[in-house]
Amino acid sequence: MSKILTLLLATIMVFSANAETVEQMLKKADQYRSKEPHAKVTTVVKLYQNNELDKTRLYEVYTRPMRESLVLFRSKVEDGQKLLMLGDNYWLLMPQSRRPIRITPIQKLLGNASVGDISTLNWSEHYQGTLQGDQEVVIQDKKIMSNRLELTAKTAGETYARIELWLDKKNDFPLKADLYLLSGKMAKQAFFIADDDVHPKKIVSMVLLDSIQPEKKTVIDYQNVVPYQLDAKYYNPAYLIQQPRIEL
Numbered sequence: 001m002s003k004i005l006t007l008l009l010a011t012i013m014v015f016s017a018n019a020e021t022v023e024q025m026l027k028k029a030d031q032y033r034s035k036e037p038h039a040k041v042t043t044v045v046k047l048y049q050n051n052e053l054d055k056t057r058l059y060e061v062y063t064r065p066m067r068e069s070l071v072l073f074r075s076k077v078e079d080g081q082k083l084l085m086l087g088d089n090y091w092l093l094m095p096q097s098r099r100p101i102r103i104t105p106i107q108k109l110l111g112n113a114s115v116g117d118i119s120t121l122n123w124s125e126h127y128q129g130t131l132q133g134d135q136e137v138v139i140q141d142k143k144i145m146s147n148r149l150e151l152t153a154k155t156a157g158e159t160y161a162r163i164e165l166w167l168d169k170k171n172d173f174p175l176k177a178d179l180y181l182l183s184g185k186m187a188k189q190a191f192f193i194a195d196d197d198v199h200p201k202k203i204v205s206m207v208l209l210d211s212i213q214p215e216k217k218t219v220i221d222y223q224n225v226v227p228y229q230l231d232a233k234y235y236n237p238a239y240l241i242q243q244p245r246i247e248l
Helices: 002-031 115-119
Strands: 039-049 052-064 068-073 082-086 089-093 101-103 108-110 127-139 142-153 162-168 174-180 186-194 203-209 216-227
Touching: 002 127, 002 142, 002 162, 039 108, 052 108, 052 115, 068 115, 082 115, 108 115, 127 162, 127 174
Parallel strands: none
Antiparallel strands: 039 052, 039 216, 052 068, 068 082, 082 089, 089 101, 127 142, 142 162, 162 174, 174 186, 186 203, 203 216
């Protein structure tokens, strides 16, 4: 009995050490997206058709802990629209409407960019991860050794139920991700572009590809990320619906 108990305890210790390591990997990977708990992220979404720019949209994303964010639509065709995320709850607020519209995080904004792709900037807060082993991947014709993680959503309201994520073995920089829906279908692939290939400090772009429509490519550019603590009143849909346009 003592041998079985010892083996069981050893297994639990190994599992705990592995889980802790994965959590550290995810937190480090998140640092490349945003180091600030409260931040303003100027985001440009570009839709390409056959490698030619088709449409562009501008957003200001305000994030804070506890899975909360506010997105202000700044392009002329969407001016005045607002998107609020509070945990698993998403609301779209239109300038001429008196009621917030409940939406899902998978709803599209432009091309392959969904509500969740724009409003969510970290994995460690939203997903539980396990290490699946190391793997060599090819990114822009370069072979890179990576750790392959499998992420499972902590709640049913996440954009993707499961994510396969590859992190650079040297520095935990995110290389690519396969994004899966609750049905098990892969929704899209994401590739992450660094500011510097040798010594990356941040992600400057995320490229989204759809295997069903290979002629389309969506690029999310993170043009500027700065510390910014938005007043709590802006995270209230009842307050936002009374504001035709917000200037910050």
